[in-house]
Amino acid sequence: KNEVEQSPQNLTAQEGEFITINCSYSVGISALHWLQQHPGGGIVSLFMLSSGKKKHGRLIATINIQEKHSSLHITASHPRDSAVYICAVRSGSGGSNYKLTFGKGTLLTVNP
Amino acid sequence: DTGVSQNPRHKITKRGQNVTFRCDPISEHNRLYWYRQTLGQGPEFLTYFQNEAQLEKSRLLSDRFSAERPKGSFSTLEIQRTEQGDSAMYLCASSPGGVQFDEQYFGPGTRLTVT
Numbered sequence: 001k002n003e004v005e006q007s008p009q010n011l012t013a014q015e016g017e018f019i020t021i022n023c024s025y026s027v028g029i030s031a032l033h034w035l036q037q038h039p040g041g042g043i044v045s046l047f048m049l050s051s052g053k054k055k056h057g058r059l060i061a062t063i064n065i066q067e068k069h070s071s072l073h074i075t076a077s078h079p080r081d082s083a084v085y086i087c088a089v090r091s092g093s094g095g096s097n098y099k100l101t102f103g104k105g106t107l108l109t110v111n112p
Numbered sequence: 113d114t115g116v117s118q119n120p121r122h123k124i125t126k127r128g129q130n131v132t133f134r135c136d137p138i139s140e141h142n143r144l145y146w147y148r149q150t151l152g153q154g155p156e157f158l159t160y161f162q163n164e165a166q167l168e169k170s171r172l173l174s175d176r177f178s179a180e181r182p183k184g185s186f187s188t189l190e191i192q193r194t195e196q197g198d199s200a201m202y203l204c205a206s207s208p209g210g211v212q213f214d215e216q217y218f219g220p221g222t223r224l225t226v227t
Contacts, residue, residue, distance in 0.1 A: 004154075035218075043155075043203065043218035086154050098143060098207070099168070100216065102154030 003027050006087050006103035013110050019074040021106045023087030026068065031090040033100065034061050034072045038083045046072070046085075077110045084108070114138060116219035118204050124225045125194055132190045133222045137206030144187050145216060146179055147203040148172065155203055161187060162209065194226045 005024045013019055023032070034046040047054050047061040049070075054061050058077075063070040074081055084105040091099065117136045125131050137144050142163050147155035158177070160168045163184035173179075176194075181187040191198055201223050205216040 033216075040220070042220045043205075045215055045217070048215055088154070098145070098160060098214075098216075099157055100155075102156070104152065104154050 003101050004087055004089055004103040006085075006106050008106060009104065010107045011109070013077050013108070015078055015110055015112050017077050017110075019077050019081070019108065019110075021072045021085050021087075021108070023070045023072070023103055024068060025070075025087075025089045025101075027089065027091050027101070029065075029068075029089040029091050032063055032070050033088040033090065034070075035086040035088060035102075036083045037086060037105065043086070074108075077108075079110045079112050082108055082110050116204055116206050116217050118202075118219040118222050120222060121220060122223050122225075124227065127194060127196060127226055129194055130190065130192045131194055131224065132188055133202055133204075133224075135187045135189070135204030135206075135219060137186070137204070138208075138217055141206035141208050141217070142184065143207040143209040143214070143216075144181055145205045145207075146187070146189055147205065149201040149203060149221070150199075158189075158202075191224075194224075196226045199224055199226045 007022045031050045033048050037043045058075045060073040086105040087103040088100040119134045144161040146158040149155040158170050159179050161181040176192045179189045201221045203221045204219045207214040207216045
């Protein structure tokens with residue numbers, strides 16, 4: 001079993017729909033990252049959070065440390081949101097807290 | 113552009129050949145990371161540098177792989193005697209260090225195809 005599990009693996013939506021992508025993890029973490037990867041490889045960091053909720057534009061990320069679960073929401077989805085969304089957790093302590101363990105990603109396709 | 117850059121972006125090589133990739137981190141970032149991503153999977157950690165010191169190396173990195181970061185600036189990842197299983201996207205990231213949760217900034221990756 002992977003340490004980081006994402007669901008769904010694939011998601012197709014119509015423009016304007018509210019999107020939720022889920023991430024569950026099985027290890028103790030110090031922080032959780034949501035990343036976006038477009039075709040061709042480039043990865044962009046969307047959020048880094050260790051508690052509560054963060055919002056940036058139409059994107060909202062939440063985390064529940066007790067339940068070891070995080071969600072990424074996209075409001076009013078748009079075709080340009082089409083990408084792979086990856087959850088990654090930062091574990092380890094002190095000087096070794098740099099290591100990221102990644103989920104397999106969720107492929108989101110938003111149709112016009 | 114002041115982001116992380118990687119060269120080449122694509123590399124096609126024959127099995128058995130050696131390849132070398134380069135990563136230029138964001139200026140003054142003292143932490144540098146290499147990851148490998150195969151099709152349909154998330155990235156996997158390969159190795160980590162703090163300045164010029166290689167502090168951790170994953171078990172994924174066989175003896176055919178070597179990484180360096182001379183002078184604590186750019187880094188190179190070399191694969192000797194490439195195998196078809198080495199075909200993947202090789203990603204480099206850097207972070208400033210110095211704070212507990214510093215954010216990693218990723219490069220565009222080098223896609224390696226071993227034929």
